[in-house]
Amino acid sequence: MxxxxxxxxxxxxxxxxxxSSDTLDGFTPLVTDRAISGETVLLNxxxxxxSTHGVLRLLLELDGxxxxxxxxxxxxxxxxxxxxxxxxxxxxxxxxxxRLDYLNNLGNxxxxxxxxxxxTDLDVPPRAQVIxxxxxxxxxISSHLIWLGTHALDIAAMSVFLYCFREREIILDIFELCSGxxxxxxxxxxxxxxxxxxxxxxxAVRKFIKILPARINExxxxxxxxxMFKIRxxxxxxxxxxxxxxxxxxxxxLRATGIAHDxxxxxxxxxxxxxxxxxxxxxxxxxxxxxLVRVEEMRQSLRIIEQALEKLPLGPVRSNNRKYVPPPRSExxxxxxxxxxxxxxxxxxxxxxxxxxxxxxxSPRGELGVYLESDGSPKPYRVHWRTPSFTNMQILxxxxxxxxxxxxxxxxxxxxxxxxxxxx
Amino acid sequence: xxxxxDSISAALIQQFNAEIIEFQGEVSxxxxxxxxxxxxxxxxxxxxxELLAEETAVDYWPEQAPRFHIIYRLRSLKHNEIIGIxxxxxxxxxxxxxxTAIYANANWFERELWDMFGIGFKGHPDLxxxxxxxxxxxxPLRKDYPLGYEEVQFTFNFDQIDVRKPYAQE
Numbered sequence: 001m002x003x004x005x006x007x008x009x010x011x012x013x014x015x016x017x018x019x020s021s022d023t024l025d026g027f028t029p030l031v032t033d034r035a036i037s038g039e040t041v042l043l044n045x046x047x048x049x050x051s052t053h054g055v056l057r058l059l060l061e062l063d064g065x066x067x068x069x070x071x072x073x074x075x076x077x078x079x080x081x082x083x084x085x086x087x088x089x090x091x092x093x094x095x096x097x098x099r100l101d102y103l104n105n106l107g108n109x110x111x112x113x114x115x116x117x118x119x120t121d122l123d124v125p126p127r128a129q130v131i132x133x134x135x136x137x138x139x140x141i142s143s144h145l146i147w148l149g150t151h152a153l154d155i156a157a158m159s160v161f162l163y164c165f166r167e168r169e170i171i172l173d174i175f176e177l178c179s180g181x182x183x184x185x186x187x188x189x190x191x192x193x194x195x196x197x198x199x200x201x202x203x204a205v206r207k208f209i210k211i212l213p214a215r216i217n218e219x220x221x222x223x224x225x226x227x228m229f230k231i232r233x234x235x236x237x238x239x240x241x242x243x244x245x246x247x248x249x250x251x252x253x254l255r256a257t258g259i260a261h262d263x264x265x266x267x268x269x270x271x272x273x274x275x276x277x278x279x280x281x282x283x284x285x286x287x288x289x290x291x292l293v294r295v296e297e298m299r300q301s302l303r304i305i306e307q308a309l310e311k312l313p314l315g316p317v318r319s320n321n322r323k324y325v326p327p328p329r330s331e332x333x334x335x336x337x338x339x340x341x342x343x344x345x346x347x348x349x350x351x352x353x354x355x356x357x358x359x360x361x362x363s364p365r366g367e368l369g370v371y372l373e374s375d376g377s378p379k380p381y382r383v384h385w386r387t388p389s390f391t392n393m394q395i396l397x398x399x400x401x402x403x404x405x406x407x408x409x410x411x412x413x414x415x416x417x418x419x420x421x422x423x424x
Numbered sequence: 425x426x427x428x429x430d431s432i433s434a435a436l437i438q439q440f441n442a443e444i445i446e447f448q449g450e451v452s453x454x455x456x457x458x459x460x461x462x463x464x465x466x467x468x469x470x471x472x473x474e475l476l477a478e479e480t481a482v483d484y485w486p487e488q489a490p491r492f493h494i495i496y497r498l499r500s501l502k503h504n505e506i507i508g509i510x511x512x513x514x515x516x517x518x519x520x521x522x523x524t525a526i527y528a529n530a531n532w533f534e535r536e537l538w539d540m541f542g543i544g545f546k547g548h549p550d551l552x553x554x555x556x557x558x559x560x561x562x563x564p565l566r567k568d569y570p571l572g573y574e575e576v577q578f579t580f581n582f583d584q585i586d587v588r589k590p591y592a593q594e
Binding site: 074075078080082083084087118119121245246247248249250259261266267355356357358360367369371373381382384386390391393394423424 | 447448450474475476477478480482483495497499501504506508527528529531532536553554555556557564565571
């Protein structure tokens, strides 16, 4: 028994040494001495492990089945979005925002557009505001559906996964109806929307919000009181509110510890102050509490969508400020000024004033913020994405400590990471 | 500017020689690098800024003094406020005290800054690259780091380009 353990150990020790060779102050011990002496086992999980929800690598130190320490290694999906955005004009850079958190495309668009609108004092017409809210909430539901499906799949509840994807498809059809794309829509633009939604939009959304409550009840019937599901989730990965705050955890993970912090309520944007909705919280802070919070959030999103549909006003969907928003095609043929604006906007781009802003919105995973700095040129000088997954990911080693490897799979699911969001 | 910001500025301007700037309603403190740890401690303990929302940097190359600005953004759930801190840093290889002891999630933010900008953090427990591979050379988000591209190999110049193409070394 001794020999194979040592072999595994030696192989991975090599990795540890290589990983740390870049530190400022030499070798930083990442694992305990027991791993070096061969008492515990070092195991590599990922980056191709199906339960890591993408390309996440975890270096585990195991004592039998028990996790002693867990060292996440991220960056396999790094696409250099921040660097690439610096060489594109503001409007062109927006397509990259869809690719950050690929389950919250419209939420990323919204954050970026809000930042530009804050930087340039650009107005957004009321109709565009309401459609933005409807689509972002649909996006939140679709993101939570994927989370629920994959999370249940990790716990071996296969059918929930299929049901969730069935409903998500309806949402993607609505996105396709609006923008022609299922996922990477880039539908929100600085100053409003790309174009108005088609007439079928309202019927499609109404049909969806009519069927979803029954479907959510169906998922709950499968999981909430299911003893197998409860054994796997109750008391697993308990997070205390103080620890969560210290680690900067936001979103449903923070709300499951009893802190009702939601940016839609705390610092409303896009007219969220006009809607009546609750911020679901739980006190327990374990995996089961996080499940209940997220399921309840889907119901609250439906409430918001219903109210938004009731008040959906008529009118333009994009600002009339020609310094930032290109004129419609019909104007270009008749107005010299419109032609000049069109030419300037598509060759040079618009020029916001010098300065920097930070805008944060509530994404399905937590606080999604963008830091945008302008140096008075048509390209952003610096864009930094404060992504919720990157911050929430740091809590994983804390949660995993002392749990079994099988529970680690559940914990990765409950943090709800999107690797595109972590690596950017 | 509201009352909270007024009391913060009253407490900090004298003690730490801070400066306050405001743009589009966002308030930022400008600080010297030596004071960052004590200011964060004061903001967390006395003013209830419990959450480190983000920590990032901007490179102003070719300027040298300051070349970088480090930006911290703290959020207070109790007061529902957000405040920014900007710390100017000089030179090509700057370093600044780490705030991981105060906010635990500064850990990865600071690793990212080391990775992307080459800014050192004194007292950081585990300063490795976080996003780029461990053997990567250079710090990609610096302004003097080119965007980079890969030469496209066609049939007529395949070998020619193949010779000067960098491959992963064993």
